[in-house]
Amino acid sequence: MSENRNTRIPPTVTEPPEGISGQGFFATSFEKAVGLARKNSLWPLPFATSCCGIEFMATMGANYDLARFGSERLSFSPRQSDLLMVMGTVAKKMGPVLREIYIQMAEPKWVIAVGACAASGGIFDTYSVLQGIDRIIPVDVYVPGCPPRPEQIIDGIIKIQELAGNESLRRRNSQGYEDLMKKYNME
Amino acid sequence: MFQINQERNQLVVTKLIEHFGYAIVRNEVISDMLCISVDKEVISDVLLFLRDENELKFNFLTTLCGMHYPDIQELGVVYHLHSFENNHRIRIKTTTDLDNPTIPTATSVWPTANWMERETYDFYGIIFEGHPNLVRILNMDEMTDFPMRKDFPLEDQTREDKDDSMFGR
Numbered sequence: 198m199s200e201n202r203n204t205r206i207p208p209t210v211t212e213p214p215e216g217i218s219g220q221g222f223f224a225t226s227f228e229k230a231v232g233l234a235r236k237n238s239l240w241p242l243p244f245a246t247s248c249c250g251i252e253f254m255a256t257m258g259a260n261y262d263l264a265r266f267g268s269e270r271l272s273f274s275p276r277q278s279d280l281l282m283v284m285g286t287v288a289k290k291m292g293p294v295l296r297e298i299y300i301q302m303a304e305p306k307w308v309i310a311v312g313a314c315a316a317s318g319g320i321f322d323t324y325s326v327l328q329g330i331d332r333i334i335p336v337d338v339y340v341p342g343c344p345p346r347p348e349q350i351i352d353g354i355i356k357i358q359e360l361a362g363n364e365s366l367r368r369r370n371s372q373g374y375e376d377l378m379k380k381y382n383m384e
Numbered sequence: 385m386f387q388i389n390q391e392r393n394q395l396v397v398t399k400l401i402e403h404f405g406y407a408i409v410r411n412e413v414i415s416d417m418l419c420i421s422v423d424k425e426v427i428s429d430v431l432l433f434l435r436d437e438n439e440l441k442f443n444f445l446t447t448l449c450g451m452h453y454p455d456i457q458e459l460g461v462v463y464h465l466h467s468f469e470n471n472h473r474i475r476i477k478t479t480t481d482l483d484n485p486t487i488p489t490a491t492s493v494w495p496t497a498n499w500m501e502r503e504t505y506d507f508y509g510i511i512f513e514g515h516p517n518l519v520r521i522l523n524m525d526e527m528t529d530f531p532m533r534k535d536f537p538l539e540d541q542t543r544e545d546k547d548d549s550m551f552g553r
Contacts, residue, residue, distance in 0.1 A: 290523065323540055324536070
């Protein structure tokens, strides 16, 4: 124990992107620097409606600790978050609420659908349940499971980080993105 | 499980038949509880009578919900009444046509019937005449079906990821 206490654990650092480095300087493209910053400081907005939300609580807790991946700060305001995490069954009556929250989020924004219900309606193949949130908002990453384990949710977040880190700065202004939004009747 | 109170059951039936005669269609004990079928024309009066009659005093409407009998093309409502004073519970049933499903409201007798009748309207499409605000309460406002009717499909018809041969649709 005493040995460990005295050993300095180096802080976790992220891998630098491609670039030119020399004595006292590092140069890379603006896009890559922005991507690096975005991917390591995602502010998630948890939209937890059922049991997947409980798994998410474990993911945020000390054992799994999502903060290790830069998502320390949960945002409960859609205006100040980058990542919408939909965890659990979304009833059709809840659909417009979820859509409104997505619209309120500032660009750039990502969406992760955690669990079978958010992804496809799951076992609730019935009149009152939305058969997958991708019917009302675009989804970037799906995490399967009923409910998925915290490791799976972390894996999904890392997939989102890859998307955020490699995203072009112009993507949100592209024709493809506009078409996607049109498909969901937004803008 | 409820204790069957023969004496009180008999009293209720006697008093109802005395006051309403042929409007009391049937009475029987089902699952430990007296169950009385009433013509829908007099349902409001019957409920009011059961509440206010000195010896009966069914002061509490435990619950109210819809029924659908597709074979005989009928919808119905069942009222569960409870008399705190006499520790006695009964059920009242009434039915209506599927084509014109109207039943007089019970909100004037027990205000608690307000939300129960809205729920029954929401799921069975029974129109409670005289209800102050008969709109959907649980389902989406845009919904046009009444999902608890037996002819309503169990599974969501918009789902595409299920193989019909495996799931028997």
